[in-house]
Amino acid sequence: MQNYLVISAIAPNRQGIANEITSLVTYCGCNIIESKMRSMGNTFSVILMAAGEWNAIAKLEHVLPRKASSMQMTTMMQRTELPEPLSAIPYRVKIVALDNLGISKEITSFFDEQGINIQEMSCNTYPAQHTGAMIVRLRITVSIPTGMSVSKIREKFHTFCDETNLDGEIRPLEL
Template sequence: MVLPAPRYRKPANDLRPALPPAQRSGYTSALASPGPFTEMEKLLAVTAIGPDRAGLVRDLSEVVTRSGCSIHESRMMALGSEFAMLMLVGGNWHAIGKLRERAAELQEATGLTITLRDASARPKVDAVPYLVDVVTLDHEGIVLGLSEFFASRGLEIAEMSTRRYNAPHTGAIMFSVQMTVNVPASVHMASLREEFFAYCDAENLDAVLEPAQR
């Protein structure tokens, strides 16, 4: 499939927030690729949230490692006064059993809320990941509108992050959205691109749509 050139709509006064390199590279980590997992490996999706403090990442990663498991993917961030962690963890049945026990002990000792769910590798799909970068004055319904746009076309949002911040110089409250959308090869990309930017124009959103680096 030939990928059309990305279209850019640069916001006035360069109000788009700088995106750290680590966050940009994180876009492509869990998209169309199912991941390098072994057939005998058991996977767990682990979530943990609790009051932010130094050492939370160490505590949880230590529990995973000492149980004999390994971290395949992770997302960690502060949400107000709370700290949230999402991890995809792999190990054999014995290691997974140890992890369940140690996670329960850590939850009781620290007050973290920890959830473990059985997971499986993502099936391989014939899709191209696209980066969507949107910035606008903050108002209600931004995420809802964008998610409805892609859902109504049967497109999967693989990753998304949002941020509210003050614009430099003016101090206006801005809202930015970065997401990765998996676009099947059967989708006519030129038409999707035109529909997306027409939507952004109607909603007064400054947007970038470009293929993700893989």
């Protein structure tokens, strides 16, 4: 029976850190089944889900804190289980707009008010080419329950985008 451990970590960014983390997981006898790793400023961040037999997960839980200390890495770990299959359809939401305080909160509130779960969200800001104004680009994966009218959700989303001056689209997720 597989056991699962979610690990979240941040450390000073340097060459080879991703290899050290993945090597440690493998050394403990676990497999990485999902991960996101990224440099953010001078910091390297990772969130991953490891799978393994109970003794491999226990070994990873024991070894990681000591190794993390030597890597100047801050970690958090939590055991988890695979989710029950959802009766929902994944959709990709893309939004581009002038960056302003609270934009992420407005967007997450919109989906929460509709009863739609956010599975993943990424955000980037960058200066506009001609004006230098800061632009935000969000990519969100949501799960729309099968009982909901997708056309009504799209209509509400487009109205929301018009009212908040966002350029947004919502489409079925292409795998």
